[in-house]
Amino acid sequence: MATLEIKDLHVSVNTDEGPKEILKGVDLTIKAGETHAIMGPNGSGKSTLSYAIAGHPKYQVTSGTITLDGEDVLAMSVDERARAGLFLAMQYPVEVPGVSMSNFLRTAATAVRGEAPKLRTWVKEVKAAMGELDIDPAFAERSVNEGFSGGEKKRHEILQLALLQPKIAILDETDSGLDVDALRVVSEGVNRFQASGEHGVLLITHYTRILRHITPDFVHVFAAGKIVESGGKELADQLEAEGYVKYAGIQEAATTS
Amino acid sequence: MGTSLSAAPISQSRSEGGARVPEASRADWFSSYDVNAFEVPTGREEIWRFTPMKRLAGLHEGAEATGAATVEVDAPGEFTVETVARGDKRLGEAGKPADRVAAQAFSSFAEATILTAAKEQRASAPTTVKVTGPGEGKLAYGHLQIRAELYAEAVVVIDHRGSGVYADNVEFVLAEGSKLTVVSIQDWADDAVHVSAQHARIGKDAVLKHTVVTLGGDLVRVSPTAYFAERGGEVDLTGLYFADAGQHFEHRTFVDHAQPNCTSNVTYKGALQGEGAHTVWIGDVLIRVAAEGTQTYELNRNLLLTDGARADSVPNLEIETGEIAGAGHASATGRFDDEQLFYLQARGIPEDQARRLVVRGFFHELLMKITVPEVRERLEAAIEAELEAVGV
Ligand SMILES: Nc1ncnc2c1ncn2[C@@H]1O[C@H](COP(=O)(O)OP(=O)(O)O)[C@@H](O)[C@H]1O
Ligand SMILES: [Mg+2]
Numbered sequence: 001m002a003t004l005e006i007k008d009l010h011v012s013v014n015t016d017e018g019p020k021e022i023l024k025g026v027d028l029t030i031k032a033g034e035t036h037a038i039m040g041p042n043g044s045g046k047s048t049l050s051y052a053i054a055g056h057p058k059y060q061v062t063s064g065t066i067t068l069d070g071e072d073v074l075a076m077s078v079d080e081r082a083r084a085g086l087f088l089a090m091q092y093p094v095e096v097p098g099v100s101m102s103n104f105l106r107t108a109a110t111a112v113r114g115e116a117p118k119l120r121t122w123v124k125e126v127k128a129a130m131g132e133l134d135i136d137p138a139f140a141e142r143s144v145n146e147g148f149s150g151g152e153k154k155r156h157e158i159l160q161l162a163l164l165q166p167k168i169a170i171l172d173e174t175d176s177g178l179d180v181d182a183l184r185v186v187s188e189g190v191n192r193f194q195a196s197g198e199h200g201v202l203l204i205t206h207y208t209r210i211l212r213h214i215t216p217d218f219v220h221v222f223a224a225g226k227i228v229e230s231g232g233k234e235l236a237d238q239l240e241a242e243g244y245v246k247y248a249g250i251q252e253a254a255t256t257s
Numbered sequence: 258m259g260t261s262l263s264a265a266p267i268s269q270s271r272s273e274g275g276a277r278v279p280e281a282s283r284a285d286w287f288s289s290y291d292v293n294a295f296e297v298p299t300g301r302e303e304i305w306r307f308t309p310m311k312r313l314a315g316l317h318e319g320a321e322a323t324g325a326a327t328v329e330v331d332a333p334g335e336f337t338v339e340t341v342a343r344g345d346k347r348l349g350e351a352g353k354p355a356d357r358v359a360a361q362a363f364s365s366f367a368e369a370t371i372l373t374a375a376k377e378q379r380a381s382a383p384t385t386v387k388v389t390g391p392g393e394g395k396l397a398y399g400h401l402q403i404r405a406e407l408y409a410e411a412v413v414v415i416d417h418r419g420s421g422v423y424a425d426n427v428e429f430v431l432a433e434g435s436k437l438t439v440v441s442i443q444d445w446a447d448d449a450v451h452v453s454a455q456h457a458r459i460g461k462d463a464v465l466k467h468t469v470v471t472l473g474g475d476l477v478r479v480s481p482t483a484y485f486a487e488r489g490g491e492v493d494l495t496g497l498y499f500a501d502a503g504q505h506f507e508h509r510t511f512v513d514h515a516q517p518n519c520t521s522n523v524t525y526k527g528a529l530q531g532e533g534a535h536t537v538w539i540g541d542v543l544i545r546v547a548a549e550g551t552q553t554y555e556l557n558r559n560l561l562l563t564d565g566a567r568a569d570s571v572p573n574l575e576i577e578t579g580e581i582a583g584a585g586h587a588s589a590t591g592r593f594d595d596e597q598l599f600y601l602q603a604r605g606i607p608e609d610q611a612r613r614l615v616v617r618g619f620f621h622e623l624l625m626k627i628t629v630p631e632v633r634e635r636l637e638a639a640i641e642a643e644l645e646a647v648g649v
Contacts, residue, residue, distance in 0.1 A: 054603050057595065082605035094600035098618025107614065108604035143618070144600075160604060 002032040002069055002085060002167035002200060004053075009064035011045075011052045019060060022048040024225040026064070030168055030200040037203045037211060037236060040222030041244045046204045047091055049222075050172045054088040055081050068168065083112055085167030089157035089174050096144040101156070102126070104144045105163060112164050129162045132192070134185050150177035158189040168200040169193065175210035187213030208240040223247040283511065283543040283575055288353035292319070292364040295357035304356055307537040307569055309505055312476045314396060314422040314450050316358045321365070324391030326399050326423055328370050332384040335411070337373040347371060348402060351428035352456030352482055359454035359480070362398045362424040369400035372413065376406035376432070383412040383629050390419035393448050399425035405435035405463070412438040414632055420446040427455040431463035433487070438466040440632055444639070445474035455481040459490035459519070468627060469525075471498040471506045472639050478507040485519040485548075494523045496538070497623045497636070499643045500566070502531025510555070511541040514548035523555035526623055528616055529566035530643070537569045540586065549580040559590040560619050562612075613644050 011023035022045045030036050040046055052059045053066060055078040066073040068084055076084060096104065105126060110116045117125070130137060133155045145153050154174050161169055171190065175183055187210060194201055194214075203214060211219075211233070219235040220227045221244075228250055229235065281303070289295065297318045300310040305317075314320060330338050341348070348369055354360040374380055391397035403413055415427065431437055443451055451474055457465050471477050483492040492512060500506045512521040527536045538557045559568035572586040593615060601611035620640060627633045 054599075056599055077608070078599060078602035079605055079607050079611070082603055088603055090600070090603075094596045096597050096600065096615065096618055098621030099614050104601070104604070104614070107606055107610065108601075111605035111607065111610075143621075164604065 002198070004030045004086070004168045004200060005065075005067045006053070007065045009049070009052065009066065010062045011048055012060045012062050013048065014058055014060065021062070022059075022225050023052065026226055028220070028227065030202055032167065032200050033197040034218065035194060035201040035203060035214065035216045036218045036220065037205060037216035038220045038222050038227075039205055039208070039236065039239055041247070042206065044222045045225040046222055047172055048225075050088050050170045050202075050204060053081075053086060053170060054078060079111065082164075082166075087161055087164060087166035087169045089154075089161060089169065089171040091172040091176070093145045093153040093157055095146045097146050099144050100141055101144055102140040105160065108160065109163055126163065129159055132162070133159055133189055135159060151179065151182040154178060154186055155182065158186050161193055162189060165193075166199065168202070170202045170204065172204045173206060174203075175205055175207065183210060184213060190214055208236050211236045221247060223250045283513070283541050283573070284545065284577075286355055288355040289360055290349055290353055290363050292357060292360040295360050298357055304509075307507060307539075308478060309476065312450065312505065313358070313452070316361060316396075316422065316424050316450070316452055319361065320396055320422075322367070322397050324395030324397050324421060325367065326391050326397045326419075326421075327387075327389040328399070328401070329387040329389075330370065330372065330384065331387075332372060333380050333382040335375050335378045335380045335409075336384055337375070339371045339373075341369050341371055343368070345369065345371070347404070347430075348400065348428075351402070351430050351458040352484055354426065354454055355482070356454070356480070358424050358452045359426055362400070362426050362452075362454070365398040366400040366425070367398075369402060371402045371404065373404040374406060374409035374411040374435070374437070377408045378410070380409075380411040383414055386413065386415045388415065388417045388423075390417070390421035390423050390445065390449055390451075393420040393446075396422040399423060401425065402428040402430065403437065403439070404430045405432060405437045407432045408434040410436040412629060413440075414629060415439065415441045417441070417443045417445060417451060420448050422450040424452040425454075427453060429455070429457040429465060429467070431458065431460050431465055431490075433461040434463060435460065436464045438628065440468045440470065440627060440629065441479065442632070443469070443471040443474055443477045443479065445477065447473065447475060449474040450476045451478070453479045455479065457481070457483040457492070459483060459485045459487075459492060461487035462489040464491045466493045466495070466626075468495040468497070468623075469508060470636060471496075471508070472643075474504065474506070476505045478509070480509040480511070482511040482513065483521065484513045485516040488516050488518050490516070490519045492519070492521045493626075494521070494525075495623055495626055496525035496527075497620060498525075498527040498536060499640060500527065500529045500534040500536050501643070501646070502565075503533045505535045505537075507537040509537075509539040509541070512543070512553065514542070514544040514551045514553065517548055518550040519548065520552040522553070524623065525557045526559070526620060527568060528560045528562055528619065528643070529568055530562040532565035534566040535568075538571070540572045542574050542584070542586075544576045544578060544581055544584065546577045549578055550582050551578075551584065552582040553584045555586045557588045558619070560616065561590065561592050562616070616640070616644060
């Protein structure tokens with residue numbers, strides 16, 4: 001059973017004025033079969049947490065640990081983390097001009113699976129996965145994310161999730177910018193991924209609307225760089241009704257300090 | 258990279274975005290067929306200031322030929338191939354030399370090759386002109402002219418290889434309605450020095466697609482000039498170069514919009530790696546008073562793969578009429594985009610492989626423009642070999 005364990009994580013971002021601490025002690029454990037939702041106001045550090053787990057070079061872990069099945073994630077390079085079974089669906093997927101989506105997907109699948117997928121079954125697999133996400137097959141020949149709409153980018157993040165089958169998936173605001181249909185399609189993709197019970201999901205979101213499609217087992221409220229409250233899915237309903245007002249004090253205190 | 262490219266709208270292009278108007282307008286440039294009409298350059302002149310003159314093997318100061326390049330032509334039946342002596346009236350028709358080395362070549366070549374694509378015919382296969390240098394320690398001058406008659410259509414690959422020092426003029430004379438696609442490959446040995454002035458004269462509604470590919474040589478300086486002689490012409494100048502340690506590759510494009518309703522696109526991209534790798538791109542565009550309805554865009558991008566490499570990039574846009582359809586330029590030089598690498602690595606792709614994907618992607622759009630499959634495959638293999646060499 002896959003387990004991602006984050007303990008007392010402190011993370012700084014490199015800015016022009018020097019390092020700035022964003023995460024101030026995050027504790028979180030995600031096990032296979034579980035879906036965790038992290039909800040929090042803009043600027044509270046949600047993306048910083050996801051980048052730190054994925055190993056983005058701009059974010060420095062100053063203390064704390066991250067382990068995947070006991071292995072030290074922080075000692076791994078970005079690509080090693082992905083091959084170890086971590087996946088980050090990015091809030092702003094990056095455009096890579098001149099690299100076709102199909103070439104990219106195959107290269108990634110080869111790296112993660114440890115061998116090149118057999119061509120015939122691979123073509124079918126990609127076609128089926130694209131079909132399930134209502135992605136036009138023509139996208140396969142387009143450059144990675146180049147000129148894609150926000151919604152198209154997010155669908156392709158979930159396409160990668162489906163093909164790479166990581167142990168733990170972190171979805172950073174995958175719901176933002178999606179219209180009603182796209183939100184449904186993307187959510188169904190996540191639910192299919194989660195159905196086997198062999199993967200863990202960390203769903204980062206600002207709004208509750210995706211939680212009408214994906215039912216979290218745990219909800220965490222994130223403010224000022226840490227988890228300030230945890231509960232079951234009823235916590236999401238409470239946030240829906242009350243917003244983040246209750247946590248605004250924490251956020252403000254942190255930003256003025 | 259990571260720098261976003263922007264097309265400077267016409268009203269700003271004189272002062273912003275890095276384009277500048279050269280002190281002497283391109284319209285006033287001196288040109289002559291006679292080498293003695295030019296002073297020996299010192300290297301301080303605007304047009305020579307980027308070139309390491311010491312490595313020119315005397316091409317700029319009257320060096321005499323000590324050998325000859327071999328020119329082998331493989332052309333389909335729609336072409337006439339001639340070897341002509343100096344003095345053939347057609348020579349020089351596409352343009353006059355605009356610097357001393359080009360004039361030296363024009364004054365010094367022993368014989369010229371003229372290829373003529375017959376009118377109203379589409380050539381059944383690409384033509385190859387293989388130019389082999391005179392050999393190490395030898396110096397040669399050359400002249401090549403390619404003519405496309407009325408409504409002719411043809412593809413010509415000029416393939417430069419071998420060793421030695423070589424200066425030449427290459428002419429493209431496009432009659433009305435003709436379509437000429439040219440790929441000039443400079444895949445020289447490490448010792449080679451090549452200075453090539455390429456002149457195109459674009460007739461009414463004619464289309465020139467000109468691609469320069471520079472992969473090898475100690476010093477390669479190619480100056481493609483396109484002159485619109487009549488209305489309605491279209492020119493695509495494309496360049497792709499890959500410079501290694503110690504190599505100097507210089508490309509100087511000039512599009513002379515002298516007529517109304519012509520279109521030009523200049524796209525040059527280069528990758529550099531290794532100590533002392535140096536590339537220069539100068540992109541001059543002149544839109545003369547008469548050239549109403551002009552549409553032009555030029556772009557140069559350089560990817561620095563290692564420390565110690567240097568890319569100079571200078572777009573010059575001169576506009577003498579307000580009545581144009583559009584003009585813009587972009588120029589950017591940078592390292593790998595860390596965000597792109599992060600994204601690819603975050604999908605499990607190891608760093609070295611991710612870098613290769615990004616470099617291949619960088620050249621991809623230009624490679625796709627090369628319609629001769631054998632040439633495209635050869636270039637893909639060459640780029641792959643370059644990347645292999647430094648372990649990128
Ligand atoms: N690269 C960066 N440079 C400077 N500040 C950053 C950077 N990344 C994040 N921050 C700051 O860190 C805080 C948290 O940002 P982020 O993690 O993106 O929050 P969220 O995803 O919750 O909206 C914000 O105040 C943001 O301005
Ligand atoms: Mg965010």
